[in-house]
Amino acid sequence: MKKGFLAALMACMMITSLLTACGSLKKDEAKTVKLDPDNPVTLKVWHYYNGNQQATFDKLLEKFNSTVGKEQGIYVEGYGHGSVADLDKALTSSVNEEVGAEDMPDIFSTYADTAYSIQKKGKLADLSPYFTKKELSKYVDSYIKEGYLNNDKKLYLLPVAKSTEAMLLNTTDWEPFAKAMKVTTDDLKTTEGITKVAKKYYEWTDAKTPNTPNDGKAFYGRDSMSNYFVIGMKQMGQELFRVKDGKVTVNVDKNSIKRLWENYYVPYVSGYFASYGRFRSDDVKTGNIIAYTGSTSSAFYFPDKVEEDKGSHKIDYKVLEAPIMKGGKNYKVQQGAGMAVTKSDDKHEYAATVFLKWFSKKKQNLEFVCESSYLPVLKEANNMKSVDQMIKDKKIKVDDKTYDCLKNTLDNFDKTKFYTTKTFKNGYSMRKVLDYNLSDQATADKAAIDKAIKAGASRESVLKKYTSDKNFETWYQGFCSALEKAQEAKETK
Numbered sequence: 001m002k003k004g005f006l007a008a009l010m011a012c013m014m015i016t017s018l019l020t021a022c023g024s025l026k027k028d029e030a031k032t033v034k035l036d037p038d039n040p041v042t043l044k045v046w047h048y049y050n051g052n053q054q055a056t057f058d059k060l061l062e063k064f065n066s067t068v069g070k071e072q073g074i075y076v077e078g079y080g081h082g083s084v085a086d087l088d089k090a091l092t093s094s095v096n097e098e099v100g101a102e103d104m105p106d107i108f109s110t111y112a113d114t115a116y117s118i119q120k121k122g123k124l125a126d127l128s129p130y131f132t133k134k135e136l137s138k139y140v141d142s143y144i145k146e147g148y149l150n151n152d153k154k155l156y157l158l159p160v161a162k163s164t165e166a167m168l169l170n171t172t173d174w175e176p177f178a179k180a181m182k183v184t185t186d187d188l189k190t191t192e193g194i195t196k197v198a199k200k201y202y203e204w205t206d207a208k209t210p211n212t213p214n215d216g217k218a219f220y221g222r223d224s225m226s227n228y229f230v231i232g233m234k235q236m237g238q239e240l241f242r243v244k245d246g247k248v249t250v251n252v253d254k255n256s257i258k259r260l261w262e263n264y265y266v267p268y269v270s271g272y273f274a275s276y277g278r279f280r281s282d283d284v285k286t287g288n289i290i291a292y293t294g295s296t297s298s299a300f301y302f303p304d305k306v307e308e309d310k311g312s313h314k315i316d317y318k319v320l321e322a323p324i325m326k327g328g329k330n331y332k333v334q335q336g337a338g339m340a341v342t343k344s345d346d347k348h349e350y351a352a353t354v355f356l357k358w359f360s361k362k363k364q365n366l367e368f369v370c371e372s373s374y375l376p377v378l379k380e381a382n383n384m385k386s387v388d389q390m391i392k393d394k395k396i397k398v399d400d401k402t403y404d405c406l407k408n409t410l411d412n413f414d415k416t417k418f419y420t421t422k423t424f425k426n427g428y429s430m431r432k433v434l435d436y437n438l439s440d441q442a443t444a445d446k447a448a449i450d451k452a453i454k455a456g457a458s459r460e461s462v463l464k465k466y467t468s469d470k471n472f473e474t475w476y477q478g479f480c481s482a483l484e485k486a487q488e489a490k491e492t493k
Helices: 002-027 051-066 068-072 084-095 112-120 141-145 171-181 191-207 225-235 254-262 265-269 280-285 296-301 346-359 362-372 384-394 400-411 427-454 459-466 469-488
Strands: 041-047 074-080 107-110 165-170 220-222 241-244 247-250 291-295 305-308 311-314 317-321 331-333 338-341 417-419
Touching (some): 041 051, 041 084, 051 074, 051 346, 068 074, 074 346, 084 112, 107 112, 107 346, 112 338, 165 171, 165 296, 165 400, 171 191, 191 220, 191 265, 220 280, 225 254, 225 427, 247 427, 247 469, 254 265, 254 469, 265 427, 291 296, 296 400, 346 362, 427 459, 427 469
Parallel strands (some): 041 074, 220 291
Antiparallel strands (some): 107 338, 305 311
16 A cells, blocks of 8 residues: 555656656747748848848848758748838838838838837737747847847847947048147047047147138047937936836936036037038048047948048048046947847748847858948857958958957957847937937037127137036926927827
8 A cells, every 4th residue: 555655656756757847848948830841931021231231131041041941941031121210111101001001021120119119019029939048048148138128028129230339530630630739549538538639639720720710620520419328328327218117217417418518519519529421421531520439330431531622632540449438437339220020920920030040140140240340149259259260261351440340349348338228118209309409409509609700709709608507508408308298299100
């Protein structure tokens, strides 16, 4: 009796143990769906890649379709939509089912703010069931974390290529100035340092034409104003957008915001900073500035020569780290679109993740990165040794500026804290306030100042009025009001 009981007990324990083991295995098993190679699933991918980026992406699509895709029954078609804005507009039309809009693609490039809005309308697939924990652990932690748009442990956005910011300098026109004014690139490490150097550059160039006063040249510009606000605040120990459970609290600490105003608006209206073209690399090309902070993926567009009315001349360059607010922590922006999958059926969702896993694997990811100026997304690929090996193996001709930007970022990767705001309602609209509110004001006021000086007013007296505490207070109140209005507006995306 006892022996029978013990045997039964042991059997139960073994079964329980086996069930527990199976259960633990299932927890880290990825969902799979049987596909038919004779009747392949066709996937449409919308992206915004251009030039080398698009050529490399198309080449990788062909490779996937002829190998893994052919074996498993998946065929992927890529469709370029020109620019991020064009793609965003097409997605919005599809999501809202506007008249004449195309159907939603199976996979699409998107930033987190846009993905968040689409997910809130129930249009995004949860990718987490199709990945094991081990697979997800291979991605850079902060990159994969960005794809969890809510607190529901569901993955809606997979990183495939990332970027951050760097500073690019026209060293040909920098060197005579630096020698004459005894400044070095070390003076450009902080935001405040750039402001001081830019003032000296304006005065130095102005002095070259003593018979023509107030014609000094601008030194610097920056592409993304929203990054300036978000990262500048973070460097100063503040979080501009505090997000919890999808709800945002806006932190417009006046002292911190004033520091940002003093190091963009003030030097801009004073003529030390400038922005004329669509991007600051355009302004370097026309000789309007000699340095800018922009995306690492923009390095390819840094010009080889300056073309001015009086002639042109070749220039050399140097890649520097993006500046930090004086006394602040070394935070840099984490940016770059990921890939989202439209919610549909198991076959299409599974097929989409098969492609995305393949595309983000080390070999394919590095090939795309080396040709497109982006940063790799896997931990094992996130180093120059891997990049150099890929360049050697594939005989890839990487633009020197792109290579130097990659090297500068990856060599300093472990010393840098990468940051991006969490997603929240109206996040896209609020970032637009950051992008345009101060920069538009600075542009308008600079034009007014130039007009007043041309009419005979003294430069010093006019600047004193525009750079006063009173003027800051007026702008600050309007800035806070614009953010509040964007936050409370009905979401349009």
